[in-house]
Amino acid sequence: MYVSLVRTIILYLLIVVGLRIMGKRQLGELQPSELVVTILVSNIATLPIEDANVPFLGGAVPILTIVCFEVFFSTWAMKNKAVRKVISGNPRIIIRDGVIDQHELQELRLSTDDLLEQLRSSSIYDLRDVSFAILETTGKLSVYPKFAARTVTADMLHLEDTQHTDAPPVVLISDGEVIEDSLHYCNLKAEWLEKTLKENGYRQKDVFLMTCNRKADYYIIPKEIRT
Amino acid sequence: MKRFYLSLAVFAGLLGVCGFSLLKLYDTRQEMMKMLDEIISSTQEGDLERASQLTDQLAAYWVPEEQELIRYVRHTDLDTITMSVSKMPSLIRYYSIAEFLAEVNQIKTVLNHIWDSEIPVLRNII
Numbered sequence: 551m552y553v554s555l556v557r558t559i560i561l562y563l564l565i566v567v568g569l570r571i572m573g574k575r576q577l578g579e580l581q582p583s584e585l586v587v588t589i590l591v592s593n594i595a596t597l598p599i600e601d602a603n604v605p606f607l608g609g610a611v612p613i614l615t616i617v618c619f620e621v622f623f624s625t626w627a628m629k630n631k632a633v634r635k636v637i638s639g640n641p642r643i644i645i646r647d648g649v650i651d652q653h654e655l656q657e658l659r660l661s662t663d664d665l666l667e668q669l670r671s672s673s674i675y676d677l678r679d680v681s682f683a684i685l686e687t688t689g690k691l692s693v694y695p696k697f698a699a700r701t702v703t704a705d706m707l708h709l710e711d712t713q714h715t716d717a718p719p720v721v722l723i724s725d726g727e728v729i730e731d732s733l734h735y736c737n738l739k740a741e742w743l744e745k746t747l748k749e750n751g752y753r754q755k756d757v758f759l760m761t762c763n764r765k766a767d768y769y770i771i772p773k774e775i776r777t
Numbered sequence: 778m779k780r781f782y783l784s785l786a787v788f789a790g791l792l793g794v795c796g797f798s799l800l801k802l803y804d805t806r807q808e809m810m811k812m813l814d815e816i817i818s819s820t821q822e823g824d825l826e827r828a829s830q831l832t833d834q835l836a837a838y839w840v841p842e843e844q845e846l847i848r849y850v851r852h853t854d855l856d857t858i859t860m861s862v863s864k865m866p867s868l869i870r871y872y873s874i875a876e877f878l879a880e881v882n883q884i885k886t887v888l889n890h891i892w893d894s895e896i897p898v899l900r901n902i903i
Contacts, residue, residue: 571780571783571784571787602852603852604851605847605848605850605851606848607794607798607848611791611794614788614791615788615791618784618785618787618788618791621780621781622781622784622788625778625780
């Protein structure tokens, strides 16, 4: 049993490293090839874990080969549009200028129920509100609503960003630990942080969470004191 | 591109491991076949003393080789060879020649089978 235990730990680490090599693409919306890779890796990993007669390398070699080829093909696809088209396919427009492309729906084997379900998940309940709908290569539907159905934006209302909120707040202190990179991002110094905490009556170790933006607009949540 | 070069390095390493495992299997098979052929000819010539000595040498050679091959080859095939190798000294000592030669042939067959299933040719891939 110790063999299974150790093999499982090593394969776990190997898959984590493999996913890191493949990058964040593998963790979000999956392209068809990425889905295949994920299924294959998870299946191959179980072989040497379940069957002690299979050499460890019998699992590790195919997993690493798949990881390598996923990186090779995604790099190739990044540089070559034709390869990208073969591996990932093309986004397909299924609603154009408010008109459903029925032929495209049939080609994609997408029923009207599927279409309406996807629209609802994009918070669109009336087909007449849609100007364009594009089925992405990941299977996700991107919707561009008609002008009347669009959310009002600050730009439409000609509002100015006086608070400079384009730079979002970042975590400055997490569970009593200062994050130096965030301090640098906010163009602030350790002295400022020390002074601010003192003014608010906190010590660094008493802070559960502190966020701050580039305007030095901060928010502090102290640690709960358990009795 | 960092990931691409890392993958290239990993893939080169994998090719190296696969090549090394094949080379190791080839060497072991060649050496074992040579010893087994000598055992067969000594037995057929009636020189059982020599056959017994060669059998002991074969057993001594196989133990570390198996430890090495276990990393690359399915264990069940190697277990079959180990079983036969462990039977052989007793069989030759107590003059069970027919059974002894049958075990020798079994080892040769399994060695050939392992080699045939490991070489990267089309019939193994498809």
